[in-house]
Amino acid sequence: MxxxxxxxxxxxxxxxxxxxxxxxxxxxxxxxxxxxxxxxxxxxxxxxxxxxxxxxxxxxxxxxxxxxxxxxxxxxxxxxxxxxxxxxxxxxxxxxxxxxxxxxxxxxxxxxxxxxxxKQYDPAVRRAEEILAELGGAGVIRSVEVTVLHPSGESQLAFANLAQARDVDVEPLRAAENAILDRALGERASAELRSVYSVALGSICHDLSLLRRFTGSPVAVDHVENWGGSPGSIEISGPLPVVGRYSIRWHYLEDYPAYRETVAVHHDKGTLELAFPAPYLMNAPTVLTVVSGAESRNEYRDVTEAFETQLLAFHAFVTSGKPPLTDAAGALEDIVTAQRIAARYAVQHDLVLGGEAGER
The missing domain is CATH 3.40.50.720 (NAD(P)-binding Rossmann-like Domain)
Structure with a gap:
């Protein structure tokens, strides 16, 4: 249909x-x-x-x-x-x-x-979920460690020959976005606090979505740091909901040669490591490396496009009601985590925080 x-x-x-x-x-x-x-x-x-x-x-x-x-x-x-x-x-x-x-x-x-x-629909991610379930689930995880090397959007999309638009006044759009950020963080929130929050919901949310699949959303945020300019580099860490800890290190590197993201799940018997390519390259495989006993290493890769699988899931949702991997409740969990990130950063750096995040 x-x-x-x-x-x-x-x-x-x-x-x-x-x-x-x-x-x-x-x-x-x-x-x-x-x-x-x-x-x-x-x-x-x-x-x-x-x-x-x-x-x-x-x-x-x-x-x-x-x-x-x-x-x-x-x-x-x-x-x-x-x-x-x-x-x-x-x-x-x-x-x-x-x-x-x-x-x-x-x-x-x-x-x-x-x-x-x-990324939730990436075949390598789905395979990692299956292996983790076979190992015993979230209870066997010691840590989840994420590293993102993020070049400029322009460099990532240079191949795409995009149509450029200069027929929209962006100032009202920025004002409207800032008004929403005021409700999230308070009108007196600093530019650096707004930047950390925006990166959390604009990019790091992909990693939060993977944590939701592997372990459930983080229950707390213990530490947040930001350095190297705006957005610069951001480091986040805290406890996982069952056992173990997570750490996320996100670096904006404008001239870095290519986007790279790694997610390593260390568990009682080895490691599951996912290496993601640039998201805009169609059918470029994510590589899952499975490290187990006696230094055994196996690689899994599949060129099935994650965006395409997501579209197929939407078709099934519309035509037959098959539930999606993330609905409004899952998205809300990421918003709450992002607000906890902002709240922890504000506390560590003695910054003014209001809005919804001020209640976290």
Whole structure:
């Protein structure tokens, strides 16, 4: 059964990832509408997908209808546009982060919502989950150690020949985003505190989503440090919910040659290590290295694209009701963890903190 989709947000991830994937899975998806604040972006994506119904207003698109589901791909907080789409009765796939505040999630109506964390659908991650379950689950983990080397977005997407838009005034968008951050962190929150929080929900949330799959969300945040500029480098650590500890080291390295992310799960009998490539490179395999007794090392890799598997899961969710790996509750757990990160950083550095995070 083909699902008719409306795409909201026609920027980098849409052009580099979703357009190619939807173009090759036309037996399952038909894009019937696209929407972006930029007419340039909407036209670029509309041309590539053969879509004539192009909007610069979400309200106009939702009122016109003609689709079964909405894929929310715009940047920033998605709380309000997702609320509008759910209220209009559409199923929604929302790219992370779902929102920046708990209040935005609480305001969402009942409906069919899937939150996209594509790494959860990576075949190497699913295999690691299976192996961990065979070993005894979260109770055998000693530590989870994450390292992210993050070059500039421009360098990661240089290959994609993206359409550039200069027909949108970004200042009102920044003001609206800052207003939401005010509710999350308080109006007096410093620029560095806002940067740490934004990185936590914009990038580190992928690693939080993996922790949710492997161990459950962290129960606390013991230590947070930020150095080397803004966003610079961020270090986070604390206890896992069952046993053991986690550590995350995230480094923005503008001129680093290529994105690299490693997640090592050390357990009683060895290590499961995942090495992720740049997320925008289609069908580039994540490598799972399994280290066990007597120095045995085995590698697992699969070129199945995680973004594509996520889309297939959304199709199953819309057509047959199969639950997604992350819904609003899972996304809310990541927001709470990000606010705990901000709260710990504020305490360590004697920074003013208010809003929702001030209550953590």
């Amino acid at each position: 083909s699902t008719r989709l409306a795409l909201v947000g026609c920027g980098a991830v849409t052009q580099a990832v979703y357009v190619p994937l939807l173009s090759r899975r036309r037996e399952l998806f038909e894009v019937t509408a696209v929407c972006d604040l930029s007419r340039t972006h909407a036209d670029a994506v509309g041309e590539r997908l053969g879509v004539t119904r192009r909007y610069t207003s979400l309200a106009d698109m939702l009122e016109a209808g003609g689709f079964d589901a909405v894929v929310m791909l715009a940047s920033g907080s998605h709380g309000e546009p997702v609320r509008q789409a759910l209220a209009a009765g559409y199923a929604v796939l929302c790219e992370k982060p779902l929102a920046l505040t708990e209040a935005e999630v609480a305001a969402l109506p009942e409906g069919r919502l899937m939150v996209g964390y594509m």
